Amino acid sequence: MLTGKQKRYLRSEAHNLQPIFQVGKGGVNENMTNQIADALETRELMKVQILQNCDWDRDEVAKALSEGTGAEIVQVIGKVIILYKESKEQKRIQLP
Structure with a gap:
């Protein structure tokens, strides 16, 4: 669980990032979560964009x-959803 201070730091780090994945009409599926998990292992911090034609609520997608x-x-x-997962092998972000 992230503290408020850590979330503030991660938000500032994510400010200049562009969304890498987009969630569309199909919503979230297993293939998408596997690809995002792989990308998080490499990047640790990323943005995901929800398209207008997505049938899911943004909180459902985030969860x-x-x-x-x-x-x-x-x-x-x-x-836009900002996700963080600490990398096991390529740790780059040092949380306060």
Whole structure:
């Protein structure tokens, strides 16, 4: 579980990132969560964008991605979700 100070730090780090994955009409599936988990192992911090044609609520998408990948939800703002998962092999981000 991330503290408020850690979330603030991660939000500032994620500010300049572009969304890598997009959740569309199909919602969240196992293939997508596997790909996001692999990307999180490499990057640790990433943005996921929810498209307008997505049938799922943004909080449902965030919860499904968090549970499927084992990542922490840093922030859900508008149609963008910021996820963080500490890398086992390529740790780059030092949390305060």
